[in-house]
Amino acid sequence: MEKISTLTGPIIPLRYSNVDTDQIIPAKFLKRVTKTGYEDALFHGWRQDPDFILNRPEYANGGILVTGADFGTGSSREHAVWALRDFGITAVLSPRFGEIFKGNSGKQGLLTAQVPEDAIEQLWAAAEAAPGTEITVDLNEKSVVSGELRFGFDIDDYTRWRLREGLDDIALTLQHEDAITEFEKRRPSWMPTTLPAVASDA
């Protein structure tokens, strides 16, 4: 995972709220067994429309997605993050995110910045007046800057720290190997185990 301090790219104004993960990446793409190469799948349904915002040449190399409230609700599919990332979207700005999506993003190095509704409106207006308008997301300052516009954003401290350090989750946890082993020794014997499989699945 790469360390993040600032990210700059064109504002991609997506004027929708309640964008669920089925819209970000439809279920049919979940059948792939790889971890990369999902750029074609991003917003696949909407991209059939030639006028859809992501089909514009300004955004061919990705950018910073600026979208309405409740982005990434619905299914837990992490492919939603991979599709955004593979398309070249490095950060998403929204007034509110789906919980699982937000968690998945932090772990994959996709920055989700919570920005108030009126700031989103202003950024949309700016990008629509001048497509390709750039924005810089500063993780150190917790701010977004685009021309004259400047807003703070919310992100929890832990996720911010991890993104800045570019830390892999598992390595972080395995530092507590001893505590895990200790905990396992105390696990009550009534708790379930899946092995051995009992008679009835013969």
Added chain:
Amino acid sequence: MGKTLAEKVWQDHVVVKGEDGAPDLLYIDLQLIHEVTSPQAFDGLRQAGRPLRRRDLTIATEDHNTPTIDIHKPIKDPTSAKQISTLRDNVAEFGVRIHSLGDKEQGIVHIVGPQLGLTMPGITVVCGDSHTSTHGAFGAMAFGIGTSEVEHVMATQTLPLKPFKTMAINVEGELRPGVTAKDIILAVIAKIGTGGGAGYVLEYRGSAIRALSVEGRMTICNMSIEAGARAGMVAPDQTTYDYIKGRDHAPTGDDWNTAVEYWETLRTDDDAVFDAEVSIDANELEPFVTWGTNPGQGVSLSDEIPAPDSFSDPDDRSAAKRALEYMDLAPGTKLKDIRVDTVFIGSCTNSRMEDLRAAADIIRGKKKADGLRVMVVPGSARVRLEAEAEGLDKVFTDFGAEWRFAGCSMCLGMNPDQLQPGERCASTSNRNFEGRQGKGGRTHLVSPLVAAATAIRGTLSSPWDLENQNDQIAKEA
């Protein structure tokens, strides 16, 4: 101050307490695996050279894109076949127990855990599927995770997590006949909205919840995620213990007694305080149905389609407008006048024995409406066998329904069970998102009873309408 049920289960699983806003490291008692969200996780382990830490706390099944007919033939769709074969290779390599297509215990992952007796009160359960919240019906802390978390649990059997906030959903009163657990949860979601539960564990409480079977409680906990919540829970009680006792992996002997003693402590203390509370009057509930493209867009079946302008929130207004366009419905239309093309009875929300029995009781001896397609997909191979032992398959096929093999099927349309563009479906599943059941398909979420009544009349209907109809016929005769 006392603790809530969720706080108790959480506290008993903290391996390392997080300091300064860092998450707690939480121990995971059971990980359920299926073919869709696991291949990249296994791949990650392999690439990093990490072992699977506890294969004895891991179990796999095939469900999301398995076919529900001709299951003994090779899977036609190459990507589906690839996911299944990849899962089989992975579990063989890492030594994970699997219930494959054709096995008696194969089925939707959230049906399989409970039916084996692996899901029990006071444990933590994860799965790379958002409807893992289902298992909370037993008083377990169960939530869906993403693929990198799946890999994390495989490697460490733990997850770093921030404590959730707690919300009490009080459902007091008595459900009228014809009103079910599904109607409770659809009403809850309509009330608090699809984002209303964000950041919370919902604890369903009150006399109406106590009166439900464990299967009904599963239906409710299952859809917690549709209210935006991470998990839903119901405190365990005698109903829960009776359901678990004697199942394959249920504790026995002294272990059983120790377990029940502990489970008895898993109640929210009287002086515990929830971060939020919501109340629903069970006496007032009617059969519910969704009219839009998110599960919060629902009303009583006796109502009309609301006008977008009737919503005060501008977001809700535009969402309603877009939804009605997609659903091809006009404000003011009576829900009961809406004709459907397909009825789907299945999914981890409503495909257990209780659901199938309830639907069968309504349609027994009748014929489906002309031109309608009715699909009944049991949640697991075991449910299918049990239903057949009771003759339910015959009830469904005599009615004109298709009786299928177990799997997720038309809940998400990853296998060939899909809606055609423009087709309208009354579905017992949990998501009515655009294209969820097939590109251009239109979904109305309903209970198994409403699905069955709809299958008879061809228009969205509740069991109450059938009674009225019978009265009518009697009067005219």
